[in-house]
Amino acid sequence: MSILVYIEQAEGAIKKTSLEAVSYARALADNEGTGVTAVAMGSIENSQLAKVGAAGADKVLHVNNERLNAGIIQAHASAVAQAYKKVEAKTLILAKSSLGDAVAARLAIKLNAGLVSNVTDLPDTSSGYKVKRSIYTGKAFAETSISTEHKILAVKKNAVDLKTDGVEAEVELFEVALSEDDFSAKITSTDQATGDVLLPEADIVVSGGRGMKGPENWNLIEDLAKSLGAATGCSKPVSDIGWRPHHEHVGQTGVKVAPTLYIAIGISGAIQHLAGVNSSKYIVVINKDADAPFFKAADYGIVGDAFEVLPKLTEAVKALK
Amino acid sequence: MKILVCITHVPDTTSKIQFTDNNTKFDKNGVQFIIGPYDDYALARAVELKEQSGGSLTVLNVGEAETEPTIRKALAIGADEAIRVNAFPKDSLFVANQIAHYAKEGGYDLILMGRESIDFNGGMVHGMVGEILGMPSISPVMKLDIEGNIGKMAREIEGGKEYLEVSLPFIAGCQEPISEWKIPNMRGIMSARTKPLNVVEAISEETSTAVDAFQLPPAKGAVKLIDKDNVEELVKLLKNEAKVL
Numbered sequence: 001m002s003i004l005v006y007i008e009q010a011e012g013a014i015k016k017t018s019l020e021a022v023s024y025a026r027a028l029a030d031n032e033g034t035g036v037t038a039v040a041m042g043s044i045e046n047s048q049l050a051k052v053g054a055a056g057a058d059k060v061l062h063v064n065n066e067r068l069n070a071g072i073i074q075a076h077a078s079a080v081a082q083a084y085k086k087v088e089a090k091t092l093i094l095a096k097s098s099l100g101d102a103v104a105a106r107l108a109i110k111l112n113a114g115l116v117s118n119v120t121d122l123p124d125t126s127s128g129y130k131v132k133r134s135i136y137t138g139k140a141f142a143e144t145s146i147s148t149e150h151k152i153l154a155v156k157k158n159a160v161d162l163k164t165d166g167v168e169a170e171v172e173l174f175e176v177a178l179s180e181d182d183f184s185a186k187i188t189s190t191d192q193a194t195g196d197v198l199l200p201e202a203d204i205v206v207s208g209g210r211g212m213k214g215p216e217n218w219n220l221i222e223d224l225a226k227s228l229g230a231a232t233g234c235s236k237p238v239s240d241i242g243w244r245p246h247h248e249h250v251g252q253t254g255v256k257v258a259p260t261l262y263i264a265i266g267i268s269g270a271i272q273h274l275a276g277v278n279s280s281k282y283i284v285v286i287n288k289d290a291d292a293p294f295f296k297a298a299d300y301g302i303v304g305d306a307f308e309v310l311p312k313l314t315e316a317v318k319a320l321k
Numbered sequence: 322m323k324i325l326v327c328i329t330h331v332p333d334t335t336s337k338i339q340f341t342d343n344n345t346k347f348d349k350n351g352v353q354f355i356i357g358p359y360d361d362y363a364l365a366r367a368v369e370l371k372e373q374s375g376g377s378l379t380v381l382n383v384g385e386a387e388t389e390p391t392i393r394k395a396l397a398i399g400a401d402e403a404i405r406v407n408a409f410p411k412d413s414l415f416v417a418n419q420i421a422h423y424a425k426e427g428g429y430d431l432i433l434m435g436r437e438s439i440d441f442n443g444g445m446v447h448g449m450v451g452e453i454l455g456m457p458s459i460s461p462v463m464k465l466d467i468e469g470n471i472g473k474m475a476r477e478i479e480g481g482k483e484y485l486e487v488s489l490p491f492i493a494g495c496q497e498p499i500s501e502w503k504i505p506n507m508r509g510i511m512s513a514r515t516k517p518l519n520v521v522e523a524i525s526e527e528t529s530t531a532v533d534a535f536q537l538p539p540a541k542g543a544v545k546l547i548d549k550d551n552v553e554e555l556v557k558l559l560k561n562e563a564k565v566l
């Protein structure tokens with residue numbers, strides 16, 4: 001018996017949030033005295049699979065099927081269900097993500113499993129099975145009990161620290177039986193930013209709002225992000241007007257981020273924006289208006305004009321490195 | 322085409338979140354309820370699809386009588402009729418079972434809802450309904466067109482989007498910019514009063530999870546302000562105090 005972890009990849013690289021899910025499963029398995037098996041889909045090099053061992057898995061089931069490189073929801077759900085049965089798991093762990101949610105929901109029905117999403121801590125099994133999850137878009141938590149024998153936990157970023165000192169995991173090629181129905185959704189093309197740090201996975205996010213005045217000024221945001229190895233984000237009006245692509249939009253109706261550092265520049269701090277960033281460990285706000293509501297949610301702040309502060313800040317960061 | 326849009330009845334995005342009864346109940350005091358913002362996008366797109374290709378548009382909500390003003394708003398925006406499954410939405414599985422049952426009974430070609438509710442943020446109901454009904458479920462969908470029997474969609478992925486096609490019937494969890502929120506006009510509001518709102522009973526009591534208690538996050542300490550002419554100080558604090566650089 002083993003805890004199963006569903007691993008996501010993009011272009012052959014395993015997602016960091018999935019590795020965190022492996023570390024979460026490791027901590028859980030150590031408490032329960034079981035093992036951790038991960039299941040990974042599609043074409044992935046062994047050097048990438050080695051990271052899964054370092055993050056805490058004992059074993060990796062590799063479904064080396066090209067058709068699964070893309071995140072086809074039904075096909076992934078079918079493959080994970082087969083891995084789950086093979087290792088006689090009672091618990092499935094995965095990272096909360098757009099694909100993770102969609103796959104987990106189908107698996108909840110397939111496996112008769114109670115599913116809890118946005119999990120922020122290890123379960124408390126002292127009486128029953130209780131997990132803490134984030135609700136109301138980060139504004140509260142709910143202590144949730146799961147009553148079913150089988151359980152699925154979709155873990156929020158930063159729920160546990162990523163482990164990197166695990167042992168080498170045994171990699172086993174795993175054949176799954178998939179039907180044409182599993183591929184009824186046909187992916188015709190993808191349109192993906194390459195080479196950038198992905199926003200939902202980033203440890204540092206540099207985000208700009210309407211105070212940046214126009215897309216032509218985004219080089220200031222990008223320079224700071226580059227100096228920090230950060231992803232770039234923006235407020236909703238900025239993506240609505242088309243200054244930035246939609247996948248950078250942070251907040252209640254956009255991406256919810258949980259970086260260790262969120263730097264907000266020229267963003268007023270409307271409650272709907274804060275809803276997407278309130279899980280950040282530290283928040284820095286740069287705004288020329290000392291009364292901007294964002295300062296109330298910030299750890300550090302600079303009252304000043306972004307166009308003056310940003311170049312200086314980028315230089316100061318570069319000087320440090 | 323028969324379209325079903327499932328909507329949640331949730332606190333307005335500016336609501337102060339508080340709990341009562343020893344942190345076991347949401348405090349509705351002073352809270353305004355709205356159609357979930359993601360569901361509202363789904364509804365707006367459904368109204369446009371119906372305008373383009375005809376057919377019918379039904380909204381469904383699993384909720385107690387208090388949700389009827391929210392349902393009426395969806396009728397005012399352009400739905401033809403509504404179903405309220407008369408039950409407190411206990412958990413995702415409970416809601417998915419109700420939706421799957423009534424969706425099957427109604428024989429809908431397209432079932433839309435928001436990518437997630439903004440109260441519990443689970444993002445699970447569309448996938449569960451899909452699996453129960455053996456239909457494809459796609460989420461989060463940011464663009465949706467129907468050409469003949471085929472749905473053409475863009476799904477948001479981390480750092481970009483993926484374009485895909487799937488045959489009707491299917492389920493989609495929607496988000497912006499699939500459409501723009503629609504504000505009901507006077508005629509819509511008047512006609513909504515007489516559109517059918519059918520109240521039906523829950524078909525299953527099954528749940529798999531339960532909330533034992535709620536909790537608020539700890540209050541944030543005061544912000545530390547750094548002079549704009551001394552940005553090096555900020556970098557030092559981030560490195561030595563916060564230890565994030």
Ligand SMILES: Cc1cc2nc3c(=O)[nH]c(=O)nc-3n(C[C@H](O)[C@H](O)[C@H](O)COP(=O)(O)OP(=O)(O)OC[C@H]3O[C@@H](n4cnc5c(N)ncnc54)[C@H](O)[C@@H]3O)c2cc1C
Pocket residue numbers: 208209210211212234235236237238249250251252253254265266267268269270271272273276286287288289292304305306307334358
């Ligand atoms: C249902 C709903 C959902 C929503 N969802 C989201 C969401 O997901 N994400 C989101 O972001 N918003 C969301 N909003 C919108 C939100 O309410 C705000 O309108 C939005 O966040 C404001 O964006 P902003 O801060 O960039 O712009 P503004 O509010 O216009 O603020 C601009 C800020 O820049 C500052 N500024 C101007 N010039 C400079 C300068 N030279 N240097 C430094 N600072 C400067 C100003 O002082 C101001 O504080 C939602 C709204 C609703 C109703």
